[in-house]
Amino acid sequence: MNRLLAFLIVGLPLAAFAADANPDASFFKRAAEGGIFEVDAGNLAQQKSTNQQVKDFGAMMVKDHSAANQKLQSIAASKSITLPTSASVGQMATKGKLDVLSGDTFDKSYIKSQLKAHQQTIALFKKEIASGQDTDAKAFATDTLPTLRAHLKAIKAIAAANGVT
Numbered sequence: 001m002n003r004l005l006a007f008l009i010v011g012l013p014l015a016a017f018a019a020d021a022n023p024d025a026s027f028f029k030r031a032a033e034g035g036i037f038e039v040d041a042g043n044l045a046q047q048k049s050t051n052q053q054v055k056d057f058g059a060m061m062v063k064d065h066s067a068a069n070q071k072l073q074s075i076a077a078s079k080s081i082t083l084p085t086s087a088s089v090g091q092m093a094t095k096g097k098l099d100v101l102s103g104d105t106f107d108k109s110y111i112k113s114q115l116k117a118h119q120q121t122i123a124l125f126k127k128e129i130a131s132g133q134d135t136d137a138k139a140f141a142t143d144t145l146p147t148l149r150a151h152l153k154a155i156k157a158i159a160a161a162n163g164v165t
Contacts, residue, residue, distance in 0.1 A: 023133040027124065027141070028081050030088075031072055034121050037087035037095065038065035041113065044098055051107045053158045057114070064151070068144050075136045091117075111155060111164045118152040 022028065038061045045058025076083045087095065094113050101109050125148060128141040159165070
């Protein structure tokens with residue numbers, strides 16, 4: 001009886017942990033946070049920017065990252081993985097900074113944040129493709145990477161056109 005009680009005390013939390021212990025859980029979490037940030041920041045760019053290129057880029061972020069977020073959510077749900085419902089603390093801080101800016105200062109800060117975010121996201125997705133263990137996560141990363149690269153190329157062109165380094 002004591003052994004059964006000891007097993008229940010020790011074993012049940014471990015069993016619960018194992019159910020959520022996907023080898024690529026970090027990728028799922030970071031990809032979800034990044035996607036949420038891109039949609040939030042894209043909405044902000046559409047509302048606050050004075051630059052049509054930035055507004056259009058923001059609209060593309062909302063469209064493309066909303067679609068990717070839905071695909072990721074579907075994959076995670078099929079594996080009983082719970083995704084975050086908000087961006088990371090650092091991403092929320094970036095959005096908070098963007099919230100208080102306006103005009104050209106907003107545009108330049110948004111462009112810089114998008115350059116950084118897409119470089120980091122591409123690195124995350126390339127790492128998943130190279131060393132991930134979950135075949136569905138790797139397939140998602142492989143399918144999404146060309147879009148992320150197109151976003152980086154687009155924001156680099158916007159940065160160049162607006163004197164942002």
